[in-house]
Amino acid sequence: MKEQRTALRVPALLAAMLVLGLASCSVKTPAASQNAGYLQSSWVKGYDNLAQLTADASMVAIGTVDGVLDVQQDKTGVQGDQAGGNLYHTLFAFRIETQLKGQPLSEISLSQTGAEGKPQIADDPLFQIGHKYLLFLKTNSPGIYFDLGPWSRYEIVDQKAYSLNYTVGTKIYEAPPDLDFNGVDLDVLTSTIEKSVHNAP
DSSP states (O other): OOOOOOOOOOOHHHHHHHHGGGGGBBBBBBBBGGGEEEOOOOSHHHHHHHHHHHHHOEEEEEEEEEEEEEEEEEOOOTTTTTTTOOOOEEEEEEEEEEESSSOOOOOHHHHHHHHSSSETTTTTTOOOOOOOOEEEEEEETTEEEEEGGGGEEEEEEEEEOOOOGGTSOOOOOOOOOGOOOOOHHHHHHHHHHHHHHHHOO
């Protein structure tokens, strides 16, 4: 099995983990422009296929990012770390159109590490307002969810699903073959996910 990629992102806990772990990681932009740079991260868990991803997610939904609700700065203040006191989280409004798993909701808040003009996770760039996504999510507080890593979010264009590697203009993560979608029909994909949900123990 390939090196485990990680995916558990509990906003407050992850902030501390990232800040502690980023001291030895490189930022893709020069120090002078680190406020708009990218941070390297390790993910807690990796996935090889839709069944694993669906089983681990507490919600699977298709919807549109309607806007930014809030931007918060992490106050860990780790000295000597490029990210110390400079790690942000953005809270997005996500309007659900189709829900495949989880508590029925019409709108949720998406919490994501990073903010516009501030450091972002290199392989999990900020959601784009007005864009439609298929998301595999976890929650740690009512109504607030976070994605499971780059392999848990797919942009929907003309009823087809695309991995991040095909929508951001460059390959940003190592996608497992069974989760590397380049224009997969959305109906086929949702049918497969629904079968995984119904067949779950």
